[in-house]
Amino acid sequence: MPSSALTAAHPLKDVAASDSxxxxxxxxxxxxxxxxxxGRAASLGTRSIKTTAKAxxxxxxxxxxxxxxxxxxxxxxxxxxxxxxxxxxxxxxRTTPSTAAVCxxxxxxxxxxxxxxxxxVKVASVATAFPAGRAALDVKLADVRDAVAAGADxxxxxxxxxxxxxxxxxKVYDEITAVKEACGTSARLKVIFETGELxxxxxxxxxxxxxxxxxxxxxxxxxxxxxxxxxxxxxLLMLEAVRDFRAxxxxxxxxxxxxxxxxxxxxxxxxVLVNETAGEDWLDNHWFRFGASxxxxxxxMQRQKLATGRYSGPDYxxxx
Amino acid sequence: xxxxxxxxxxxxxxxxxxxxxSYGLFIDGEFVEAADGKVFKTVSPSTEEVLSEVAxxxxxxxxxxxxxxxxxxxxxxxxxxxxxxxxLFRIARIIQERSRELAVLETLDNGKPIKETRDAxxxxxxxxxxxxxxxxxxxxxxxxxxxxxxxxxxxxxxxxNFPLLMLAWKIAPALATGNTVVLKPAETTPLSxxxxxxxxxxxxxxxxxxxxxxxxxxxxxxxxxxxxxxKVAFTGSTAVGKEIARTVAGTRKxxxxxxxxxxxxxxxxxxxxxxxxxxxxxxxxxxxxxxxxAGSRLxxxxxxxxxLLDSLKRRLSTLRLGDPLDKNTDIGAINSEEQLTRITSxxxxxxxxxxxxxxxxxxxxxxxxxxxxTLFTNVTxxxxxxxxxxxxxxxxxxxxxxxxxxxxxxNNTPYGLSAGIWxxxxxxxxxxxxxxxxxxxxxxxxxxxxxTSPFGGxxxxxxxxxxxxxxxEAYLDV
Numbered sequence: 150m151p152s153s154a155l156t157a158a159h160p161l162k163d164v165a166a167s168d169s170x171x172x173x174x175x176x177x178x179x180x181x182x183x184x185x186x187x188g189r190a191a192s193l194g195t196r197s198i199k200t201t202a203k204a205x206x207x208x209x210x211x212x213x214x215x216x217x218x219x220x221x222x223x224x225x226x227x228x229x230x231x232x233x234x235x236x237x238x239x240x241x242x243r244t245t246p247s248t249a250a251v252c253x254x255x256x257x258x259x260x261x262x263x264x265x266x267x268x269x270v271k272v273a274s275v276a277t278a279f280p281a282g283r284a285a286l287d288v289k290l291a292d293v294r295d296a297v298a299a300g301a302d303x304x305x306x307x308x309x310x311x312x313x314x315x316x317x318x319x320k321v322y323d324e325i326t327a328v329k330e331a332c333g334t335s336a337r338l339k340v341i342f343e344t345g346e347l348x349x350x351x352x353x354x355x356x357x358x359x360x361x362x363x364x365x366x367x368x369x370x371x372x373x374x375x376x377x378x379x380x381x382x383x384x385l386l387m388l389e390a391v392r393d394f395r396a397x398x399x400x401x402x403x404x405x406x407x408x409x410x411x412x413x414x415x416x417x418x419x420x421v422l423v424n425e426t427a428g429e430d431w432l433d434n435h436w437f438r439f440g441a442s443x444x445x446x447x448x449x450m451q452r453q454k455l456a457t458g459r460y461s462g463p464d465y466x467x468x469x
Numbered sequence: 470x471x472x473x474x475x476x477x478x479x480x481x482x483x484x485x486x487x488x489x490x491s492y493g494l495f496i497d498g499e500f501v502e503a504a505d506g507k508v509f510k511t512v513s514p515s516t517e518e519v520l521s522e523v524a525x526x527x528x529x530x531x532x533x534x535x536x537x538x539x540x541x542x543x544x545x546x547x548x549x550x551x552x553x554x555x556x557l558f559r560i561a562r563i564i565q566e567r568s569r570e571l572a573v574l575e576t577l578d579n580g581k582p583i584k585e586t587r588d589a590x591x592x593x594x595x596x597x598x599x600x601x602x603x604x605x606x607x608x609x610x611x612x613x614x615x616x617x618x619x620x621x622x623x624x625x626x627x628x629x630n631f632p633l634l635m636l637a638w639k640i641a642p643a644l645a646t647g648n649t650v651v652l653k654p655a656e657t658t659p660l661s662x663x664x665x666x667x668x669x670x671x672x673x674x675x676x677x678x679x680x681x682x683x684x685x686x687x688x689x690x691x692x693x694x695x696x697x698x699x700k701v702a703f704t705g706s707t708a709v710g711k712e713i714a715r716t717v718a719g720t721r722k723x724x725x726x727x728x729x730x731x732x733x734x735x736x737x738x739x740x741x742x743x744x745x746x747x748x749x750x751x752x753x754x755x756x757x758x759x760x761x762x763a764g765s766r767l768x769x770x771x772x773x774x775x776x777l778l779d780s781l782k783r784r785l786s787t788l789r790l791g792d793p794l795d796k797n798t799d800i801g802a803i804n805s806e807e808q809l810t811r812i813t814s815x816x817x818x819x820x821x822x823x824x825x826x827x828x829x830x831x832x833x834x835x836x837x838x839x840x841x842x843t844l845f846t847n848v849t850x851x852x853x854x855x856x857x858x859x860x861x862x863x864x865x866x867x868x869x870x871x872x873x874x875x876x877x878x879x880n881n882t883p884y885g886l887s888a889g890i891w892x893x894x895x896x897x898x899x900x901x902x903x904x905x906x907x908x909x910x911x912x913x914x915x916x917x918x919x920x921t922s923p924f925g926g927x928x929x930x931x932x933x934x935x936x937x938x939x940x941x942e943a944y945l946d947v
Binding site for chain 2 (some may be wrong): 179180181182184185186188189195196197198199200201202203205206209389420424425429432
C-alpha cells in the first residue's frame with residue numbers, strides 16, 4: 150500500500166509550497182453545481198435494494214460502523230458496554246459482523262482498547278480539541294499524542310474552520326501534516342471538515358483536496374455536533390474527490406460520513422453512492438465508515454427481519 | 470462486469486396495469502370498432518410480447534371522430550372557463566391517482582425504464598393538466614386581448630417516445646382554451662392514450678370533446694387533411710412535418726410542428742465537470758436518446774477533452790441496461806425494430822466515415838430491441854453522425870477552442886430545438902445563450918421540463934411553441 154503522504158518527488162507536492170500556490174491550486178479545482186450534485190445524489194437514492202443485495206448491504210454497513218459515544222457524561226462503564234457491542238453487535242446471532250471501530254474521547258481510549266482487545270475492532274479517538282478545534286496547535290498535538298499513546302488506532306481530527314474560511318489554507322495544511330506526524334505509523338488519520346460550517350460545495354471540494362494533499366487517510370464530513378452533518382450530496386462530493394485524487398496520485402483515501410445517518414435505508418443509500426461514484430474498491434471498512442451511534446440498532450433490526458421474516462422491535466437489540 | 474455489490478432485481482409489478490386483449494377507437498365517448506374492422510398489434514419492445522390488439526383507424530373513422538368533435542365543440546367552447554377547468558383538474562387528479570398504473574403501462578408499451586415513467590413522465594403529465602386547468606378561466610389575462618376565441622376542432626398527431634406526455638402537451642392546452650380534440654397516437658404506443666380515454670370517461674368529460682384514434686400514418690394524413698379540422702398539431706419527424714406543412718399550405722388551418730433536433734451540449738473548460746458529465750448522460754441517454762431535444766452533439770473545449778471523456782466513459786460504465794420494469798434500470802429498450810434498424814445503420818455509417826466508436830461493456834438481452842449506449846469521438850461537422858438526427862443512445866463528440874467557435878458549430882445544423890451550456894461563469898452563460906439559435910437553451914442542466922416553460926424550435930425543428938403561456942396562443946384565434 151502506498152504511503153498516504155505525497156512523497157517529495159510527487160508533482161502535487163509543490164502545491165503546498167506557499168499559501169498562494171495552495172490557494173491557486175484549490176481554486177483551480179472544477180466547480181460544483183449544487184442543483185446538479187443534489188439531483189444526482191437524489192437519483193441514486195432511488196435505487197431499489199432488495200433481498201440478497203439488501204442482506205449484503207446490511208452486513209457491509211454493520212462492518213463499517215464507527216460505534217460512537219462522544220458525550221461529556223461518558224464513563225468507563227458506558228465505554229466498556231459500547232466495546233462489547235462493537236465486538237458482538239447481536240448476541241442472538243453470531244454470524245453478525247463486528248463493527249469497524251469504537252470512537253471515543255482520548256481519555257477513554259485505554260478503556261475502549263481493553264474492551265475490544267483481540268477482536269480486530271479498532272479504537273478511534275477524536276483528538277485536536279474536538280469538536281470546535283479552537284486550541285493552540287501544541288494543545289491539539291498533545292491531545293493527539295495522548296490518544297495515540299493510549300493505543301488509539303485511528304485519530305479523528307477537526308480542521309480549523311476559521312482558518313479555512315478566512316483563506317489561510319496553508320495553516321490548515323500545516324496543522325494536518327503536524328497531526329499526521331503525531332499519529333506516527335500506528336494510527337490512521339481521519340480529517341473532519343465540519344461541512345455544515347464550510348457552507349458551500351466548492352469549499353467542501355477544496356477542503357477534501359486540502360486534507361488529502363496534507364496526508365489524510367480518511368476524509369470525514371462532520372463531527373455530528375452541528376445542525377447539518379453528513380448528507381448524500383456532501384458525501385457524494387467527497388467520494389468524487391477521493392476517486393479523482395487516486396486517479397491523479399495513485400493514493401487511495403477513505404471517506405466517512407458522520408452524524409444524522411440513523412436508518413438502514415439511509416445507510417444503504419450511502420453504499421449505493423460509494424458503489425456508483427468511487428467504485429467497489431471503497432466498499433470495505435478500510436475505506437468507508439459510518440460515524441453513527443443509533444444506526445447500528447436499526448441495521449440489527451433489519452437484519453433480524455431478513456432472517457426471520459418478522460420485525461422484532463427495539464427491545465430485541467441492546468440499548469448500547 | 471461483476472460487481473461486489475450486485476443489485477438484486479427489483480421489478481415493479483406489471484399486474485397493476487390491466488391490459489385488455491383488445492381495444493377499440495374512442496369516438497364520441499364510446500369505444501368502437503374501426504369502420505373497416507381493421508386491427509393491429511402492439512408489442513412490448515423489451516420482450517416482443519404482444520400486449521393487445523387495437524382497432525386501426527381509417528379515413529372513415531377520422532371523419533366520424535371529427536364530426537363528433539365538431540358537435541361537442543358547440544357546447545364545450547360555450548362553457549365558462551371555470552367549468553372547463555373543473556374537468557381538467559379532475560383529469561389531473563385521476564392521472565395522479567392512477568400514475569403507478571400508467572407508468573407501468575407506458576413502460577410495457579414503450580420500453581423506457583419505469584424509473585423514467587414513474588419519476589419524469591407521469592409527474593409532468595399531471596403537471597401539464599394542472600397548469601392548463603389554471604389558465605382555463607384566465608384567458609382574458611393571457612396577453613392576447615379580451616375574450617380570445619378557440620379555433621374549433623384540433624387534429625393532433627403524437628409520437629411514440631413520450632406517448633402520454635405528448636398527449637398531455639397537446640390535449641391540456643386545447644381543452645383549456647375551449648377546443649375539442651381528435652388525437653392519433655403512434656402505432657407502436659397506442660395504449661396509454663386509450664387508458665386516457667377511459668380517464669376522460671371517469672372524469673365525466675362530455676362526449677366527443679376528446680376522441681382517440683389509434684392508427685398508422687394514413688390515419689394521421691386523413692386527420693391532417695380533413696376539411697373540418699381547424700388546427701393541426703404534430704410532434705414527430707421532420708420529414709413528416711414537411712409533408713404536413715405541404716398539406717395544410719393554402720388552407721385556413723393553423724399549425725404547430727415539433728420536429729427533429731440535433732442539440733449541441735457545450736462544455737467549457739471551467740464547467741462543473743462532474744455535473745456536466747451527469748448532464749451529458751441525461752442529455753443523450755434519457756429515454757434511450759429517443760428525445761427530439763436530446764443533446765446528441767457534445768461540443769467540448771479542447772483543453773479538457775481528455776479529462777471529460779475519461780469521466781464520461783467511466784460514468785457510462787455504471788449505466789444499467791435491461792428489464793425496463795426493474796426500478797434500477799437506467800437504459801431500457803429501443804421502441805421498435807424499425808427504429809433499432811435506423812440507429813444501427815446510422816452508427817455503421819459513422820464508423821465507415823471514420824469516427825471512433827466506443828461502448829461500455831454491456832450485455833444486451835436476447836429478445837427485444839436493444840442498443841448499447843454509444844459514444845463517437847473524432848467526429849467532425851462533416852460526419853453524418855454530427856448532422857443527422859439518430860434518435861437513439863448515440864453521442865457524437867466534437868471539440869472547439871473558443872466560445873465563438875462553439876457557437877458557430879452549435880448553430881451549424883439544419884435543426885434548432887435545444888442546446889446546453891456548461892460553465893461556472895454566469896456572464897458566459899448569458900453571452901452564449903443569446904447567440905444560440907435554439908428554442909430551448911439549458912445552462913448547467915439538460916432535459917429539464919416544466920409546464921410553465923415554452924418549448925419549440927427554429928428552422929427544421931419546427932414552429933410554434935408548446936407549454937407555458939405561449940402554448941395557449943397556438944389554440945386561440947389571436
